[in-house]
Amino acid sequence: MDSQANRRLITIRNHLRTLPNEFGIKRCPCKVISASEAAQLVPSNAAITISGFVGSGHPELLVNAVRERFEQCGQPRNLHVFNVAAVGDGKGRGLGKLATKGLVTRYTFAWSGLSQEFLQLAKEGAITAWNLPLGVMAHLLRDVAARRPGPITKIGLGTFVDPREQGGKLNGPSQADAVEVVSLGGEEYLWYKAPAKIDVALLRGTTADLHGNVSFERESLLTDALNQAMAAHNSGGLVIVQVERLVAPGTLHARLVHLPGAIVDKIVVAPAELHRQTITMAGHDASLTGEIRAPASHIQPMPLDERRIIGHRAMLEISRPHCIVNLGIGMPEGVARMVATHGQAQIPHALPAHLTTEAGMFGGFPAGSASFGAAHNADCIVPCATMLDFYNGGGVDMACLGAAEVDQEGNVNVHSFPGRQPGCGGFIDISQAAKEVIFAGTFTTGGLKVAVEDGKLRIIQEGRSRKFKRRVSEKTFAASSAKGRRILYVTERAVFRLREGEGIELTEIAPGIDLERDILAYMPFRPLMKDVKVMDKRCFML
Incomplete structure (x- = not known):
C-alpha cells in the first residue's frame, strides 16, 4: 500500500474515533482496513472467489496485496481460486498475479484468455485446473450461497466438459471429477458439483459507506459480486470489497446499493491507478456505466x-x-x-x-x-x-x-x-x-x-x-x-x-x-x- 493511501486511511480512522456519539448509537467496529491487512485475513488452503470479467471489475489492489504477502512470508498457500472470466491484460496485470507456484494449487474457471499464467502452471503440473462453462461457474457460486449441490443442466452435453469426454479437466483423467452425468425423468443432464464452501470473496465496487453498503455506479458491470458475497458469507467466510471512495452511513440510496453491508466484512479504499474501470484503460468512460449516453458519431466504419x-x-x-x-x-x-x-x-x-x-x-x-x-x-x-x-x-x-x-x-x-x-x-x-x-x-x-x-x-x-x-x-x-x-x-x-x-x-x-x-x-x-x-x-x- 502506498504512503499516500496509508495516510488517507489513518486520517479516516482517526476521524471516526473522534466523532461525537450524540444520539447514543452503538458503533460497529470500523470495517475500513488497508490492503495489507486484508491480505492477512486470507488463510492458507482457502477456497476464494474474485470478481471481474475480462478487463472490468477487478480488485487489483487486493489481488496484488495477496501476492505481496505470499512473497514476503509464504502465506497464504494452496489456494483454490474460483473465477468466472479472469481479468488480465496479457502482460502480467490482473488475476495472473496470483499464478505463482505454492500460492494457488487449484483453479476452476470459465475463461482465462488474458491470464494465461494459470494455464502455463497447469501445463507444468504445478496446479490442478478445471474449465467449466461460464453460466455454470456463475450458477455454481449462486448454489454455494443457497447450499444447493450445484447446477444440473443440459449445458455441456457432448462437449469437452462432458465426463465421457474430458470432464473439463486440464490435467488429465487422474484429477478429481467436477461433473457427473445424471438422469432425471428419463433425460440426461450434467451435474456440476458445487464446492462445500467459499472462504473468501475479494470483490470490487464504487462507493462504500462506513457500514459496508456498496454501490456500483461507476462500474461498467455488476459481474457476479452479489452471489460471490453471499456464497462467502453463507459459508462462514469473509467478504472484502475494494472501492474508490467512502461516504457517511445512510447517504447511499437503497436502490443504488448492490452489496448490503450486512454481508460485507471489510472495505479497502484503492488509489485510482489500481482501480481502473478497465484494467488496460486509464480514465473513466461514463457511457459504459449508464451515467451518460455518448453520441454514436464516434463509431467509424x-x-x-x-x-x-x-x-x-x-x-x-x-x-x-x-x-x-x-x-x-x-x-x-x-x-x-x-x-x-x-x-x-x-x-x-x-x-x-x-x-x-x-x-x-x-x-x-x-x-x-x-x-x-x-x-x-x-x-x-x-x-x-x-x-x-x-x-x-x-x-x-x-x-x-x-x-x-x-x-x-x-x-x-x-x-x-x-x-x-x-x-x-x-x-x-x-x-x-x-x-x-x-x-x-x-x-x-x-x-x-x-x-x-x-x-x-x-x-x-x-x-x-x-x-x-x-x-x-x-x-x-x-x-x-x-x-x-x-x-x-x-x-x-x-x-x-x-x-x-x-x-x-x-x-x-x-x-x-x-x-x-x-x-x-x-x-x-x-x-x-x-x-x-x-x-x-x-x-x-x-
Missing part, C-alpha cells in the same frame, strides 16, 4: 478487410426487428460495428436489434477488447448469472461466436488449440441454447492477407494454419446439440451450414474466389455441395 466481410455477412442474418443477439469476443465484435454503420441502410426492416453480452448487457453498442462484456449506452445492466439464466432458457434469437477449429461433422473448438488455451467462457451456454448460431472466423489464420478489388476478393497470402480439420482436438460446440437449429459457419471467402447427421455443406462462395484453389485445397475433407451461391455483393463494397 471498419476498413474493407476480412474482419469486415465476416461481420457484414453475419449482420445480414439479423432478419426481423427486436431480435435479441449475442456477440462473442474477437471476430464477432465486428457485427456490432456493422450494425451501427450500415444497419439502417441495409437491414432497416430488422431494426431495432437488441445486442447483448453474457456479462449482463442489454442494448447499446457492445465494447470490445479488454472492455468486452460492457456496452456503451446500454439499456439495462444485469448480473452475469441472471443473463445466463436468460440465455440457457433460449432467450437469444441469434448468436455470433468465434471459431478456432471446425471439423467435417460441424463440431467447433475455441477453448484449446496450439499456442492458446483461453477456456470456453460463455461459448457452450450460448451455442447450445441460441435459436440460430453463426460461427465466425477467417478460413485460415496466422498471416492471412486479402484484398478486395472491384467487388471481388483476392487472397494475397494464405494463413499458416488451417482452421478446417477432419476432427477437432476437443469439442466446445457439439454438432449433436443442433436439434434442428440453423447453424452457419461464416468466413471471408465461404459460408457453410450444418446438415445434422451429415456434416457441413458449402452454400456460398465470395466473388473472385476459386472453389478448388482457394477452398477445397485447404480442407482435409470435401464438404457437402448442392446449390452453391455467390456471397452477397454488399459484403465486398464500401
Whole structure:
C-alpha cells in the first residue's frame, strides 16, 4: 500500500474515533482496513472467489496485496481460486498475479484468455485446473450461497466438459471429477458439483459507506459480486470489497446499493491507478456505466478487410426487428460495428436489434477488447448469472461466436488449440441454447492477407494454419446439440451450414474466389455441395 493511501486511511480512522456519539448509537467496529491487512485475513488452503470479467471489475489492489504477502512470508498457500472470466491484460496485470507456484494449487474457471499464467502452471503440473462453462461457474457460486449441490443442466452435453469426454479437466483423467452425468425423468443432464464452501470473496465496487453498503455506479458491470458475497458469507467466510471512495452511513440510496453491508466484512479504499474501470484503460468512460449516453458519431466504419466481410455477412442474418443477439469476443465484435454503420441502410426492416453480452448487457453498442462484456449506452445492466439464466432458457434469437477449429461433422473448438488455451467462457451456454448460431472466423489464420478489388476478393497470402480439420482436438460446440437449429459457419471467402447427421455443406462462395484453389485445397475433407451461391455483393463494397 502506498504512503499516500496509508495516510488517507489513518486520517479516516482517526476521524471516526473522534466523532461525537450524540444520539447514543452503538458503533460497529470500523470495517475500513488497508490492503495489507486484508491480505492477512486470507488463510492458507482457502477456497476464494474474485470478481471481474475480462478487463472490468477487478480488485487489483487486493489481488496484488495477496501476492505481496505470499512473497514476503509464504502465506497464504494452496489456494483454490474460483473465477468466472479472469481479468488480465496479457502482460502480467490482473488475476495472473496470483499464478505463482505454492500460492494457488487449484483453479476452476470459465475463461482465462488474458491470464494465461494459470494455464502455463497447469501445463507444468504445478496446479490442478478445471474449465467449466461460464453460466455454470456463475450458477455454481449462486448454489454455494443457497447450499444447493450445484447446477444440473443440459449445458455441456457432448462437449469437452462432458465426463465421457474430458470432464473439463486440464490435467488429465487422474484429477478429481467436477461433473457427473445424471438422469432425471428419463433425460440426461450434467451435474456440476458445487464446492462445500467459499472462504473468501475479494470483490470490487464504487462507493462504500462506513457500514459496508456498496454501490456500483461507476462500474461498467455488476459481474457476479452479489452471489460471490453471499456464497462467502453463507459459508462462514469473509467478504472484502475494494472501492474508490467512502461516504457517511445512510447517504447511499437503497436502490443504488448492490452489496448490503450486512454481508460485507471489510472495505479497502484503492488509489485510482489500481482501480481502473478497465484494467488496460486509464480514465473513466461514463457511457459504459449508464451515467451518460455518448453520441454514436464516434463509431467509424471498419476498413474493407476480412474482419469486415465476416461481420457484414453475419449482420445480414439479423432478419426481423427486436431480435435479441449475442456477440462473442474477437471476430464477432465486428457485427456490432456493422450494425451501427450500415444497419439502417441495409437491414432497416430488422431494426431495432437488441445486442447483448453474457456479462449482463442489454442494448447499446457492445465494447470490445479488454472492455468486452460492457456496452456503451446500454439499456439495462444485469448480473452475469441472471443473463445466463436468460440465455440457457433460449432467450437469444441469434448468436455470433468465434471459431478456432471446425471439423467435417460441424463440431467447433475455441477453448484449446496450439499456442492458446483461453477456456470456453460463455461459448457452450450460448451455442447450445441460441435459436440460430453463426460461427465466425477467417478460413485460415496466422498471416492471412486479402484484398478486395472491384467487388471481388483476392487472397494475397494464405494463413499458416488451417482452421478446417477432419476432427477437432476437443469439442466446445457439439454438432449433436443442433436439434434442428440453423447453424452457419461464416468466413471471408465461404459460408457453410450444418446438415445434422451429415456434416457441413458449402452454400456460398465470395466473388473472385476459386472453389478448388482457394477452398477445397485447404480442407482435409470435401464438404457437402448442392446449390452453391455467390456471397452477397454488399459484403465486398464500401
